[in-house]
Amino acid sequence: MTAEPLLRVTDLVVGYGATKVLKGVSLEVRRGEAVAVLGANGAGKSTLMKVISGLVAPWEGTVWFDGADVTGVPAEERAGLGIALVPEGRGIFTTLSIEENLLIGSTSLRGRLSRARLRRHNDEVLDRVYGTFPVLAERRADKGSNLSGGQQQMLAIGRALMADPKLLVLDEPCLGLAPKMGNEVYKVLRTLREQGQSLIVVEESSRRALDFVDRACCLKLGEKVLDGDAEEMRADELLIEAYFGLKGAESP
Amino acid sequence: MTAFVQHVLDALSVGSTYALLALGLTLVFSVMNLINFAYGLLLVWGGYGACVLVDAGVPFALVVPLCILFVTVLSMAMGRVAFRPFIGAPPITLLITSFGVLLIVQYIAILVFGEKPRVLDVPGFLTGVVTTGGLRIPVLQLVTIASGALVVAAFYALLNRTAFGAQLRAAAELPQTARLMGIRPDRVLMIAFAVSGAIAGVVGLLWFAKVGAVTPRSDLEPTLKAFIAIVLGGLGRISGAMLGGLALGAIEVAMNIVLPAGAITYAQAIVFAVVITLLVLRPGGLSGARTEAT
Numbered sequence: 001m002t003a004e005p006l007l008r009v010t011d012l013v014v015g016y017g018a019t020k021v022l023k024g025v026s027l028e029v030r031r032g033e034a035v036a037v038l039g040a041n042g043a044g045k046s047t048l049m050k051v052i053s054g055l056v057a058p059w060e061g062t063v064w065f066d067g068a069d070v071t072g073v074p075a076e077e078r079a080g081l082g083i084a085l086v087p088e089g090r091g092i093f094t095t096l097s098i099e100e101n102l103l104i105g106s107t108s109l110r111g112r113l114s115r116a117r118l119r120r121h122n123d124e125v126l127d128r129v130y131g132t133f134p135v136l137a138e139r140r141a142d143k144g145s146n147l148s149g150g151q152q153q154m155l156a157i158g159r160a161l162m163a164d165p166k167l168l169v170l171d172e173p174c175l176g177l178a179p180k181m182g183n184e185v186y187k188v189l190r191t192l193r194e195q196g197q198s199l200i201v202v203e204e205s206s207r208r209a210l211d212f213v214d215r216a217c218c219l220k221l222g223e224k225v226l227d228g229d230a231e232e233m234r235a236d237e238l239l240i241e242a243y244f245g246l247k248g249a250e251s252p
Numbered sequence: 253m254t255a256f257v258q259h260v261l262d263a264l265s266v267g268s269t270y271a272l273l274a275l276g277l278t279l280v281f282s283v284m285n286l287i288n289f290a291y292g293l294l295l296v297w298g299g300y301g302a303c304v305l306v307d308a309g310v311p312f313a314l315v316v317p318l319c320i321l322f323v324t325v326l327s328m329a330m331g332r333v334a335f336r337p338f339i340g341a342p343p344i345t346l347l348i349t350s351f352g353v354l355l356i357v358q359y360i361a362i363l364v365f366g367e368k369p370r371v372l373d374v375p376g377f378l379t380g381v382v383t384t385g386g387l388r389i390p391v392l393q394l395v396t397i398a399s400g401a402l403v404v405a406a407f408y409a410l411l412n413r414t415a416f417g418a419q420l421r422a423a424a425e426l427p428q429t430a431r432l433m434g435i436r437p438d439r440v441l442m443i444a445f446a447v448s449g450a451i452a453g454v455v456g457l458l459w460f461a462k463v464g465a466v467t468p469r470s471d472l473e474p475t476l477k478a479f480i481a482i483v484l485g486g487l488g489r490i491s492g493a494m495l496g497g498l499a500l501g502a503i504e505v506a507m508n509i510v511l512p513a514g515a516i517t518y519a520q521a522i523v524f525a526v527v528i529t530l531l532v533l534r535p536g537g538l539s540g541a542r543t544e545a546t
Contacts, residue, residue: 055428079434091429093422100418107419108434163434 004067006031006167006198007052007083012061014047021047023222024061029167029200034193036209036230037202039219045202046088048219049171052200053085054078066166079108082166088175088202090156094145098136101144101155102129105162122162129158132188150181157188168192168199174206186212210234254386259505265393267501268400269458273474274481274493275407276451282424282488283437283444286335286346290354291478292471294330294449296361298323298456299466303370312375320453327449330357331442339437354471361468369465378461396458403454404494407447411490416443424488484527486537495538503527 007029014022022044029035039045050056052063054075062071070078084105093101106122113121130137133154139147144155153173160168170189174182186208193199193212203209210216210230218226226239233239277291301322305315334353338346380391411417423430423440431437459474460466477500482488485496503526507519515522530538 053432055431075428075431076434076436079432085432087429087432091426091432093425093429095421095425096418103415104418104422104430104433104435107415110415110434159433 005029005064006033006066007200008062008064009048009052010062010064012048012051012063013059014044014051014056014061015059020059021222022051022058025219025222025224026061027217027224027227029198031166031198032196033198033215034189034213035200036213036216037200037219038206038209038216039204041204042221043219044222045204045219046171049085049087049169049200049202052169053083055085076108079163080112082163083169084160084163084165084167085169086153086156086160086171086173088171090149090152092144092147092152092155094143096144097141098144098147098155099126099140102126102136102159102162105159108163121164125162125164129161132191133158150177150184153177153181153185154188157185161192166198168197169202170199171202172204173201174203174208182208207240210240258387258389259509261387261389261393261397263502263505264400264498265396265501266504267498268397269455269497270477270481270500271494271497272400272403272451272455273478274485274497275404275490276448276455277478278482278488278490278493279444279448279451280331280441281482282490283420283427283440284335284339284346285343287350287479288335288353289347289350289475290330290357290471291448291452292473292475293354293357293361294323294327294452295456295459295474296466296468296471297326297357298453299372299460299470300361300365300370302457302460303372303466306373316457319457320450323453323456324446324449327445327452328442331445335445336438336441339441358468358471365466365468367468369467371465372460374461392458392461396462399454399458403451407451410447420444480524480527484530484538486539489537489539492537492539499538500527 005028007027009025009027012022012025013020025044025048027035027037027048037045037048047056051058054070054073054077058071062069064070065078065081065083068081070081073081093104096104103122103126106118106125109118109121130140135151136155136158144152147155157170157173173185173189177185189199189201190212201209201213210233213230215228216230216233217224277288280286280288298319301319302315305318306312310318330353334349335346338349378392378395382389382391382394411421419430419435420440420443422433423435423437427437430440455474460470463470481496481500482493483496484499485492485494500523503523504519507523507526508516511519511522
């Protein structure tokens, strides 16, 4: 790890219309680090992820990524800088085949790599993704809409990996999934983390996320109410109960 | 039997023109939710372009690609200047902009060419008739059907066999998620306008070769027919646009056959009544889905 964080979000104030959703939130992710952003529905987690990925512009505050101020950089260019968001609800293109969904994940590399290099890159990463998610390989010609929720989540993660992102952002990756499938998702995330992938995972209230990350922060009504080392948090059942309402139990 | 085949060819010819019109209009709608009222004006300018080139003695074999290129560039200019700044704007803003563009482009045509019809002289072979097996088929009708098939095949290849096609489908389905993949909405829009313009160029030539003359207000009928076709087929769906166009052509030809001589004057009104009845029965259009997927 180097001293310079991969992502530094400072004093973000964001809103929609007259409603302020984030009220001065700051966040850092170091290289190779996994960070959980936790909080109840309406806390502003997804908005924070949209600001990080460039879909929503902040009213105030800055977003620095990989040593550069990217606050004014739109989402389509931020993807090329190395930020990949797996959106809430997965965002699978149902009119595209599974392989087309995956290949479209590397669109941000077009223009950066020569055609031949892009083709080689796509072949290599596709092999890797298919190796991680064999079900996608078996059904590569199927439409994305034909997959189950869990398989769609695998596809969404695989698609995000196609651009070799420096930072992988997952917004509620287990939302709507059976607990068993949620465990599968975390198994994959654990492997990615072991490979050195920097990532942010957003969860409403999951002990599983806390068990998985290096650091966690908690948002409440648009403000950061807690930020710290995940290991310390895991050890403090009272704190977990107070902030996350988990009572130490597993939450799907 | 001969009469039936003749009617089918008529329906295919009229329907493929409408299908192409609807295709061009739907393409831009699907990526921007823009109902471009100025679309018919692209045909008109294509028609004028053909008139000017033919009158200047340019061989017709050159007039065709030049006109298609001209309308493609015009469509892209329209998209760049008038619509690209409004990406993500509310539909009502796009609607008003579209009306504004219609008026401006129409009045420029009036200023340049005047209100009088300008005759488009097409080569003699296009006005000929092929007689075979008791059928009398106008050459222009065959050219129209063949062009329709060719454009649709090329369009489908572009949409389903190229990376751009996948990007376009992705951007049409989930525009925000598409941006997360690095797909630039402005680039997708410009290419949609280019393809839509190329289609308008082809249809413009076919339309005015059939009608014989261009006026600055010749846009009304093709625009109206394209709207009916896309609504009939199912708004926003590419396959629906083509189905709607072919269905509209079939309904028009059928009305001309079954209506008694005295009622032919009301054929267009009756066609509208049939279309409205179909939409009452299938509000989502002919292409099937009763609720939109996105």
